Amino acid sequence: MKSIAEIFDNxxxxxxxxxxxxxxxxxxxxLRKCGITKVIDSVTEKTTFEYADNPLSRLIGTVKESKFLEKCVSAKQLLTxxxxxxxxxxxxxxxxxxxxxxxxxKKDTFYRFDLMPRANWERLQLEAAGNVIRDMESQTDKxxxxxxxxxxxxxxxxxxxxTDLxxxxxDHNDHKMRxxxxxxxGGWTNGEVFLPFSQTLLTTRDNSxxxxxxxxVDRRTIRGRRRAAAKEKGTDTVCRMVREAKKSGIPFDFVLFDTWFSNPAQLVELKGMEVDTIAMIKKNSTKYLWTAPETGEIGRLDVKEIYSRNKKRRGKSRYLLSVNVTVVDSEGTAIPAKLVYARNHSNRKDWVCFVCTDTSLSEKEILEAYMLRWQIETYFKLTKSYLKLRTECHSTSYDAITSHMVIVAIRYMILAVERFKNSDNRTIEELFYGVQREIVNELMDCAIVLMIDTLLDSIREYYNASECQIAELVSLFISKLPENWKNRFQMPKVA
Structure with a gap:
């Protein structure tokens, strides 16, 4: 029995x-549905462990005696x-x-958890995020x-x-090969919370x-399908993630992405899936069908030509120009869309262009909706800077790296849920430091209690002190501590 009972702060x-x-x-x-099961930690030989008696063993007529006893660690414990x-x-x-x-x-048990051949980590992230999203939506208005x-x-x-693959x-940030x-x-947002529901590590398709x-790897297995997905085109991966989100019942109104994915083929394919898109588009040579309002003439123009041929709004308007166009892919499939031109905040003399495949939305709604896209950039920053996305996993296995990526996403979801549940004004970074500080305090408290209990056991053994004398010594010791330290320990009862 401990002489000092540990009390955690708060x-x-x-x-x-x-x-x-x-x-x-x-x-x-x-976890079982995703093929994530317990891991054997150690095996003990020559134990008296016996298989439990059951009707089947009685039918066979023998009750076997095991030569080995396995010590296992549950999947939930390892994930925690x-x-x-x-x-x-x-x-x-x-x-x-x-x-x-x-x-x-053991240490090997901890690391072997990432290398399960049948573990479907992608499904775990999708199902967990879907459960969180449905729970949040049930607690908020529509x-x-x-x-x-x-x-x-x-x-x-x-x-x-x-390293595999x-x-x-x-790299789109510095425009260099890395x-x-x-x-x-792929992430979901309701304007307040961002939750990553799907992730894939894409590699090059060029063997050189x-x-x-x-x-x-056999493509019929989970590991084989994971490696095949790693060599997909980025646009194909986006469409696949959208289909997975719809299949799992994740509610959303439209899809947001940057200029790298806003080509006509992508917009048409998503519209064919009954999904509307809001995206920023490049100032390149991609042509859109545009009808001149004065003459009714239909022409194929790029965004620069459309901008130059239309009258812009004056003053401090939220947008400069809004026109309806037709987006046509390489196969001739056409869909209606709206182009919205706005000032570039980095350069007031420049402009940026957004495309929306839902023409019923107003220009204000389109611009406000696209502002939500920035939340995924903060997710990348937080996971790399605080949640050890790049620094914790040094494995050369593609499956282990995928597992680590999903676990980091779960860490982020936990902080996001905590912030949503408590209507917390603190940022994700502040919540992260709060958890880290409490874990450090817990380890310190355990170490302090262990040292004091060892000291008291030595006093009890060397001086043959009674329990009453030990309790008086502990009370005297705690009374001399600073006030903020006294609250961390429980004063023992003196007879």
């Missing part, structure tokens, strides 16, 4: 939210620990080496806009020669740019 709401999130939105049943290490100050490797890890299983946001970001890898990919993957991300291993 109520540990953020730490509790991690286990509550996994119990409520994931659970053991979803995977989420927790993202908020700890030290790396999992350092925590295992110094013996300060949360649990008592007078708000929901949208899907798609974009990619560089997932850099140093070297990459031994690692290649030279184009070693790694393009992390294609492939840096890492490209080992053939």
């Amino acid at each position: 109520s540990k709401e953020l730490l509790d939210s991690i286990s509550n999130f996994i119990d409520k939105y994931i659970g053991s049943s979803l 620990d995977k989420v927790l290490v993202g908020f700890a100050a030290a790396s999992p490797y350092r925590m295992f080496k110094t013996g300060n890890f949360f649990r008592d299983y 007078n708000h806009t929901c949208a899907l946001i798609f974009d990619d970001s560089l997932y850099a890898r140093t070297g990459g020669k031994g 690692c290649g030279r990919v184009f 070693t790694g993957y393009r992390m294609m991300t 740019l492939m840096v890492g291993r490209d080992t053939p």
Whole structure:
């Protein structure tokens, strides 16, 4: 029995939210559906363990005795620990080496969790995000806009020669070729909360740019389908993610993306799926069918020519120009759309153009809806800077990297849910530091209690002190502590 009972500061709401999130939105049943099961930690030989007696064994006539006893760690426990290490100050490797890890299983057990051959991590993220979204929508009114946001970001890898499917990919930020993957991300937002529901690490389709291993895998397996998806075109991946979102019942009004995906073929394909799009378009040579308002003449013009042939709005208007056009793909399929021109905030003399395939929306609604797209950029920044997206996983397995990417997304969802549930004014970064601070305090409290209990056991053994004397010593010790330290410990009862 401990002489000093540990009391954590405050109520540990953020730490509790991690286990509550996994119990409520994931659970053991979803983990089993995704092929994520328990991991064997160790095997003990020559035990007296016997298989339980049951009707089948009685029918066979024998009750077998096992020569081995397996110690297993549940999938839910491993997933919880995977989420927790993202908020700890030290790396999992350092925590295992110094013996300060949360649990008592082996290091290999922790890392083998990412390498399950039948684990469908993509489904886990989609189902978990869908459960969170449906729960949030049931708690809010229907007078708000929901949208899907798609974009990619560089997932850099140093070297990459031994990493599966690692290649030279184009980085849109600095317009250079980098070693790694393009992390294609699909997220859902209701204007207040952003939740990543699907992610894929895209690599190059050019064999000359492939840096890492490209080992053939049976495409009928989950690992094979995952590697096939890694070589898809970015536009095909976006359409696939939209279909998955519709199939899982995620509600949304339209799709948002940047100029890299706003080509006519993409707009037409999404419209064929009964999905409307709002996107920024490039000032390139892509032609749109436009009808002159004065003469009724129909011409194929690019966005620059359409801008130059129309009268712009004067003053401090929210937009400069709005025209209705027809978008035509290479196969001749045509859909109506609206082009909205607005001033470029970076250069007031310049302009940017947006396209919307829902012509019933006003120009104000189009511009306000597109502003939601910035939330995916903050997601990339937060996961890379705070949630250890690039620094925690050093595995060379494509499956392990995918697992790590999904776990980082779950960490972000936990913080987003906590902020939504409490109507918290704090940012995601402040919530992250709150969780990290509580984990550090918990480890420090455990270490302090262990040291004091060891000291008291030594005093009890060396001086043959009674429990009453030990309690008086502890009370005297706690009374001399500062006030903020006294609240962390419980005063023992003195007889």
